[in-house]
Amino acid sequence: MQLRLCRLSLTKAVALAISRGSSRGSEHLLLQLEHNGITGLGETGGFDTGHRRYDSAAIAAELDACAPRLEASAAALSPQTWEPLLADLSPPARCGLDLALHDWWGKQQDQPLHQLWGLDPEACVATSVTLGLGTVEAVLERLERWWHLLPASRIKLKLGSPDGLEHDRALVRAVRDRLQQRSQHTGQAHELQIDANGGWTLIAAKAMAPWLAEHGVVLLEQPLAPSSDVQADTAGFAALKPHCPLPLVADESCWNRDDVLRLAPHVDGINIKLLKSGGLGEALAMAHSARSLGLQLMLGCYGDSSLLNGAAAQLLPLVQWPDLDSHLNLINDPFAGLERCADVLTPPRGAGHGMRWAASTDPTPLPG
Numbered sequence: 001m002q003l004r005l006c007r008l009s010l011t012k013a014v015a016l017a018i019s020r021g022s023s024r025g026s027e028h029l030l031l032q033l034e035h036n037g038i039t040g041l042g043e044t045g046g047f048d049t050g051h052r053r054y055d056s057a058a059i060a061a062e063l064d065a066c067a068p069r070l071e072a073s074a075a076a077l078s079p080q081t082w083e084p085l086l087a088d089l090s091p092p093a094r095c096g097l098d099l100a101l102h103d104w105w106g107k108q109q110d111q112p113l114h115q116l117w118g119l120d121p122e123a124c125v126a127t128s129v130t131l132g133l134g135t136v137e138a139v140l141e142r143l144e145r146w147w148h149l150l151p152a153s154r155i156k157l158k159l160g161s162p163d164g165l166e167h168d169r170a171l172v173r174a175v176r177d178r179l180q181q182r183s184q185h186t187g188q189a190h191e192l193q194i195d196a197n198g199g200w201t202l203i204a205a206k207a208m209a210p211w212l213a214e215h216g217v218v219l220l221e222q223p224l225a226p227s228s229d230v231q232a233d234t235a236g237f238a239a240l241k242p243h244c245p246l247p248l249v250a251d252e253s254c255w256n257r258d259d260v261l262r263l264a265p266h267v268d269g270i271n272i273k274l275l276k277s278g279g280l281g282e283a284l285a286m287a288h289s290a291r292s293l294g295l296q297l298m299l300g301c302y303g304d305s306s307l308l309n310g311a312a313a314q315l316l317p318l319v320q321w322p323d324l325d326s327h328l329n330l331i332n333d334p335f336a337g338l339e340r341c342a343d344v345l346t347p348p349r350g351a352g353h354g355m356r357w358a359a360s361t362d363p364t365p366l367p368g
Contacts, residue, residue: 001033011332019196020197040105042095095275112353131155150342169211192217196220205224305333
């Protein structure tokens with residue numbers, strides 16, 4: 001067995017600004033796991049949620065240290081036997097290796113993962129696309145740019161502006177009015193979602209939630225800053241929930257099944273991201289746990305390529321609010337296999353997670 005790490009430099013066509021800052025790209029890691037003539041692909045990278053931060057160099061060091069244990073387990077690779085290999089890794093390191101292992105396993109079975117899990121690829125709905133923070137003019141220009149690419153019937157607007165709540169309200173009014181105009185022109189319904197990325201205080205969130213509902217917003221995601229103190233984090237959602245007439249969704253506060261259980265009484269949905277959950281194994285378990293508790297599911301991303309989003313797309317049949325748009329904003333996405341019809345993404349049909357190289361350029365190997 002051989003595990004190789006390579007560098008992936010991903011560049012956004014349009015920079016994304018949220019309440020915690022702005023990004024024009026990211027440096028990710030590509031994992032190539034070769035065993036018995038089959039190569040499984042994985043992707044991971046650093047990210048920052050405001051209360052937890054992961055660095056790509058540290059993730060690469062974790063994965064290098066894990067390689068000998070992986071070699072020792074090569075005789076019987078399966079979702080059951082590789083769990084101990086992943087247990088001590090950070091979520092993003094675990095994610096990269098989990099994806100490569102799942103891809104290898106699916107290719108060995110010669111089936112896509114969604115088929116091995118018994119999921120119906122026809123049960124997929126439209127993905128949202130993201131409007132970052134900015135001036136009203138810049139945000140509306142970004143919206144038009146999305147509409148040149150795809151129908152974009154579900155819009156996620158970032159709020160929590162450093163310019164305050166009045167600027168947030170101005171953005172909502174402008175985007176709502178433009179969506180109404182678009183719907184009248186095309187006859188297609190449009191949906192506005194709000195993600196504050198933890199940019200509001202509890203007082204601000206209590207004031208904004210009813211106002212957003214009055215202005216036609218369909219959900220509110222992570223209005224409060226996540227906390228490393230899980231009791232304080234839970235208490236924030238519990239205090240907001242009675243004042244929130246919208247579906248309330250936890251993102252940065254929800255990483256694993258334990259978080260699903262503690263937040264379930266106080267939210268209406270959770271946002272699963274593979275880098276947070278540590279890959280597909282935990283993400284699938286979170287999805288089933290959340291659904292059993294009556295929660296709705298969002299499936300999100302960071303500045304990921306279509307490899308990571310294609311792997312996540314294997315879960316799309318379970319999801320009410322897909323949010324896998326990061327690869328659509330890359331000028332140098334090196335992968336193919338994630339299919340889209342209008343604004344509906346479907347699970348890749350190839351074996352494993354179904355993603356493959358689309359570029360002729362080789363990735364940059366890491367030194368060492």
